[in-house]
Amino acid sequence: MLLAAAPAWPQTGNKKKQPAASQQTPAKVEDDPNVIKVDVGLVNILFNVRTKRGGLVPDLPKEEFTVFEDGTEQTIKAFTRESNLPLTIGLLVDVSRSQERLIGIEQAASRQFFTSVLKPKDLAFIISFGQDAELLQDYTSEPKMLSRALDGLKLNAPVLPPQASPVPGAYTPRGTILYDAVVLAAEEQLKGQVGRKVLVLITDGDDQGSRYSEKRAIEAAQRADAILYSVYYVDRAFYQGGGFNIGGGGGESALRHMSDDTGGRVYTVDRNHSLIEIYNEIERDVRSQYSLAYAPSNSKQDGTFRKLEIKTSNKEFKVQARKGYYATPTE
Numbered sequence: 380m381l382l383a384a385a386p387a388w389p390q391t392g393n394k395k396k397q398p399a400a401s402q403q404t405p406a407k408v409e410d411d412p413n414v415i416k417v418d419v420g421l422v423n424i425l426f427n428v429r430t431k432r433g434g435l436v437p438d439l440p441k442e443e444f445t446v447f448e449d450g451t452e453q454t455i456k457a458f459t460r461e462s463n464l465p466l467t468i469g470l471l472v473d474v475s476r477s478q479e480r481l482i483g484i485e486q487a488a489s490r491q492f493f494t495s496v497l498k499p500k501d502l503a504f505i506i507s508f509g510q511d512a513e514l515l516q517d518y519t520s521e522p523k524m525l526s527r528a529l530d531g532l533k534l535n536a537p538v539l540p541p542q543a544s545p546v547p548g549a550y551t552p553r554g555t556i557l558y559d560a561v562v563l564a565a566e567e568q569l570k571g572q573v574g575r576k577v578l579v580l581i582t583d584g585d586d587q588g589s590r591y592s593e594k595r596a597i598e599a600a601q602r603a604d605a606i607l608y609s610v611y612y613v614d615r616a617f618y619q620g621g622g623f624n625i626g627g628g629g630g631e632s633a634l635r636h637m638s639d640d641t642g643g644r645v646y647t648v649d650r651n652h653s654l655i656e657i658y659n660e661i662e663r664d665v666r667s668q669y670s671l672a673y674a675p676s677n678s679k680q681d682g683t684f685r686k687l688e689i690k691t692s693n694k695e696f697k698v699q700a701r702k703g704y705y706a707t708p709t710e
Contacts, residue, residue, distance in 0.1 A: 426700035473582035509535030584630020
């Protein structure tokens with residue numbers, strides 16, 4: 380699939396499209412405190428709190444928090460601890476050449492993840508990306524449909540020409556459109572949805588050939604109010620093949636930027652942390668969130684980016700939240 384200004388997903392035969400928000404009766408902010416709706420006067424933020432060692436702190440009261448927009452303290456109008464509000468999860472799986480030998484592990488672990496994390500009102504979709512991006516499963520709450528879609532994960536990479544090295548950097552065709560996949564997921568799938576929205580990205584972080592930049596991917600996720608969790612998964616043997624003794628998967632920094640700026644985290648698959656264990660951590664994370672709402676002192680809907688910061692009275696704790704939002708009216 381070649382990306383265009385208004386890309387369309389390839390048909391897979393298992394589409395189950397949920398109506399976009401513009402086709403539904405708009406939800407009131409007080410009814411759904413997890414949607415950023417600047418045009419009705421409130422900004423809502425989902426976030427987690429962690430100890431210095433990374434443990435979740437799930438039971439703090441409203442009085443423990445102070446929120447700032449562009450450095451100016453704001454008045455918190457609403458505060459809740461969320462664990463069961465409907466959740467939309469997009470799974471983005473790298474199926475480029477460097478990930479080929481990991482696909483089977485990803486299929487098995489992802490099946491278990493969806494079976495465990497999805498509640499009756501939750502929705503999920505699956506996108507694979509390599510030289511192209513493909514929507515394998517549109518919105519569904521059925522683990523069986525997601526499992527069948529996971530069967531469709533397969534290598535998606537350009538054919539290497541004679542004498543070409545399989546190592547990224549030695550030969551750089553349009554092979555891993557990581558940033559394009561994030562933009563497509565945010566703009567085509569999540570932007571019109573309400574409630575909590577999460578993207579889970581499994582990749583070694585290398586981008587080859589995206590038409591969009593890392594910065595543009597972050598912006599798209601922020602505009603969609605999506606939290607991005609990155610799973611840094613590297614096939615070291617691939618990068619060491621052919622006599623090349625290099626680390627490989629040098630995109631961890633980009634993953635950290637995207638996750639940090641949207642309120643998510645980066646997890647690394649290694650000897651001490653399997654993919655299944657990381658999925659379990661992500662599930663605990665999304666089920667241990669806080670939500671606060673405030674009426675911004677700067678009420679202009681001028682499309683500018685507003686920096687956000689949430690602080691706790693306990694300096695031993697760290698707040699995991701998006702870095703900001705765009706003050707754009709709802710279309």
